[in-house]
Amino acid sequence: MGQVTSSNHPGLVGVQPEPTEQALPNASSRRQRVEGFPVSWLVAPSVLWLLIFLVIPLISIFVFSLWTSTGYGLEPGFNIGNYGEYFSSEGFFDPEHRNFLKLSVFIRTLGSTFAYTLEVMVLCLLTGYPIAYFLARRVTSFKWQMALFMVCMVPFWTSYLIRAVAWLPMLGRRGLLNSLLLSLGLVDKPVDFLLYSEFGYTTALTQLYVVLSVGPIFFSLAKIDTDIIEAARDMGATAFQIFREIILPLSLPGVAIGMIFIFVMLMGEFATAVVVFGGKTSTVGTVILNYYAIANYPFAAVNAIMLMLAMMLGVVIILRLVNIRKEL
Amino acid sequence: MARWSKQKRKQALGTTLFSGYYGLFLIFIYGPMIAMFILSFQGRRGGTSFPMRGSSFYWWQKLVEPSVVGDMQGALLRSLILALIVMVITALFSTMLAMAFRKRFFGSNVLFYTVMSGLMVPGILLSLGLATLLREVGIPAAWWSSGLGVHVVWTLPFGFLVMMAVFNRFDVSLEEAARDMGADEWTVFKEITFPLILPGIVAAGLFGFTLSYDEFARTTLLAGEFNTLPLDINASMTQRIRPTLFALGTASTIFSLLMIGLFLVIYSILYRRTH
Numbered sequence: 001m002g003q004v005t006s007s008n009h010p011g012l013v014g015v016q017p018e019p020t021e022q023a024l025p026n027a028s029s030r031r032q033r034v035e036g037f038p039v040s041w042l043v044a045p046s047v048l049w050l051l052i053f054l055v056i057p058l059i060s061i062f063v064f065s066l067w068t069s070t071g072y073g074l075e076p077g078f079n080i081g082n083y084g085e086y087f088s089s090e091g092f093f094d095p096e097h098r099n100f101l102k103l104s105v106f107i108r109t110l111g112s113t114f115a116y117t118l119e120v121m122v123l124c125l126l127t128g129y130p131i132a133y134f135l136a137r138r139v140t141s142f143k144w145q146m147a148l149f150m151v152c153m154v155p156f157w158t159s160y161l162i163r164a165v166a167w168l169p170m171l172g173r174r175g176l177l178n179s180l181l182l183s184l185g186l187v188d189k190p191v192d193f194l195l196y197s198e199f200g201y202t203t204a205l206t207q208l209y210v211v212l213s214v215g216p217i218f219f220s221l222a223k224i225d226t227d228i229i230e231a232a233r234d235m236g237a238t239a240f241q242i243f244r245e246i247i248l249p250l251s252l253p254g255v256a257i258g259m260i261f262i263f264v265m266l267m268g269e270f271a272t273a274v275v276v277f278g279g280k281t282s283t284v285g286t287v288i289l290n291y292y293a294i295a296n297y298p299f300a301a302v303n304a305i306m307l308m309l310a311m312m313l314g315v316v317i318i319l320r321l322v323n324i325r326k327e328l
Numbered sequence: 329m330a331r332w333s334k335q336k337r338k339q340a341l342g343t344t345l346f347s348g349y350y351g352l353f354l355i356f357i358y359g360p361m362i363a364m365f366i367l368s369f370q371g372r373r374g375g376t377s378f379p380m381r382g383s384s385f386y387w388w389q390k391l392v393e394p395s396v397v398g399d400m401q402g403a404l405l406r407s408l409i410l411a412l413i414v415m416v417i418t419a420l421f422s423t424m425l426a427m428a429f430r431k432r433f434f435g436s437n438v439l440f441y442t443v444m445s446g447l448m449v450p451g452i453l454l455s456l457g458l459a460t461l462l463r464e465v466g467i468p469a470a471w472w473s474s475g476l477g478v479h480v481v482w483t484l485p486f487g488f489l490v491m492m493a494v495f496n497r498f499d500v501s502l503e504e505a506a507r508d509m510g511a512d513e514w515t516v517f518k519e520i521t522f523p524l525i526l527p528g529i530v531a532a533g534l535f536g537f538t539l540s541y542d543e544f545a546r547t548t549l550l551a552g553e554f555n556t557l558p559l560d561i562n563a564s565m566t567q568r569i570r571p572t573l574f575a576l577g578t579a580s581t582i583f584s585l586l587m588i589g590l591f592l593v594i595y596s597i598l599y600r601r602t603h
Contacts, residue, residue: 046425127353134349158361158542158581159577163361169378239338292460297460301457304456307450
């Protein structure tokens with residue numbers, strides 16, 4: 001009996017006749033029959049692939065972070081000193097100089113990467129949320145909803161690098177934004193702060209990553225049952241109350257997923273800093289690449305490990321704030 | 329009655345405001361690309377910013393001419409081949425994975441999070457880890473080996489999520505019926521499951537193709553001797569930026585858009601046929 005009711009056969013929902021003696025062995029033999037292809041065959045290729053190209057590389061970063069650099073390669077070892085260096089050094093330009101009262105250059109780079117990440121996350125949320133809300137709750141025709149949503153998502157499928165490059169003619173001294181400001185009479189001469197500046201950098205990053213917040217927020221907003229909102233309205237709730245009490249809380253899982261996504265990508269960002277910021281700022285990513293280029297692999301690995309730790313911390317904090325379990 | 333119309337008017341005003349904002353948003357995300365597109369037709373003496381000094385196909389011609397620096401055509405070809413292989417592997421693996429996840433099995437949680445972490449681990453970390461490892465082991469990195477490997481790690485979670493969604497809405501009774509009539513597993517898959525999930529497989533393939541074609545961070549240290557197109561674009565930026573770069577960017581973007589369009593057309597044809 002228990003076997004029959006626990007079967008996930010859709011035909012067996014609701015009131016069922018008591019299984020007869022004849023039916024029981026039939027039912028149990030049916031459960032024993034393996035349905036579908038064997039799981040081990042289905043997962044084996046992916047497991048192998050992920051092991052070689054994801055798990056082992058990540059573990060080896062940790063291992064290499066403890067090895068010793070020989071100037072051109074690596075020497076196996078257990079060199080905690082790499083981490084000591086990370087926390088005390090002023091960078092490879094001046095390895096002798098140590099100042100323990102000042103945060104190490106690497107900690108400061110991690111800090112500034114984190115600060116930019118946070119700033120851009122907030123900008124993405126503020127820009128993207130109204131778009132997701134408009135698409136999910138204001139566009140009534142399903143066809144239009146999907147079409148307008150796709151238009152927002154297309155940039156995600158085009159080259160990220162090219163979209164970063166495309167900011168150059170917008171932001172430069174003779175760029176479009178400057179011409180716009182000039183023709184509106186807001187400034188008398190072209191301003192310099194647009195390109196190769198914090199402003200240009202955060203603007204470009206927001207444009208590059210905002211679509212990643214629109215998607216998840218859109219899906220969680222679209223799932224909200226319209227009846228709940230109708231009910232609240234009938235009971236006299238104002239539009240703002242409806243938003244604060246119903247829509248916002250129910251959209252938080254989508255917000256969290258979008259923010260986690262943007263957070264990890266921004267923390268690992270390095271190309272935009274070079275293209276749009278002219279390499280004026282270092283991110284952890286550019287530091288890793290620099291050390292790789294001078295063949296100091298252990299130190300590149302140490303930076304990578306610290307980046308990973310910072311990212312895990314951030315993701316844990318976001319997950320603590322919002323429970324996304326329901327969404328998955 | 330009056331209150332109703334007031335509410336309606338408010339609603340209409342809100343929708344207008346939101347539509348306006350949506351328009352601004354589109355300008356924000358597409359504006360730079362359109363500016364780049366226009367500037368790629370810059371006159372021969374023009375620079376990388378407005379105003380246009382005449383208009384010409386000069387920079388587009390430079391794109392197809394063989395040049396001293398870089399190997400644009402070769403890079404494009406490599407990127408295309410790589411994207412096609414990634415597309416096939418992504419579609420195949422994500423279908424197999426999602427089929428396995430229809431049942432609970434030992435380690436399914438660990439596997440789920442491992443697949444998903446492919447989406448979370450920054451490309452620079454994968455690049456660094458694998459490149460250093462290959463260096464130590466003494467295997468040279470190449471776009472078709474190590475590059476392919478990390479590309480699939482990146483695209484697999486997307487395909488996997490698509491296929492999971494497909495199987496969530498999948499009607500099991502069709503398969504059950506076929507099994508009850510004595511069809512073996514392979515026949516059930518070929519005759520029933522596959523035709524029904526084919527649109528999903530195409531969607532998974534779209535993620536595989538486009539994400540691989542445009543991937544830069546993960547290939548940075550792993551392409552080996554020969555560049556893929558994004559790496560070539562990045563390399564050309566270390567020299568003086570010229571409108572050729574805009575022509576290249578425009579061409580690459582148009583190609584991406586065509587591919588997305590193609591996938592969507594195939595998807596909707598298949599979707600209509602199965603529903």
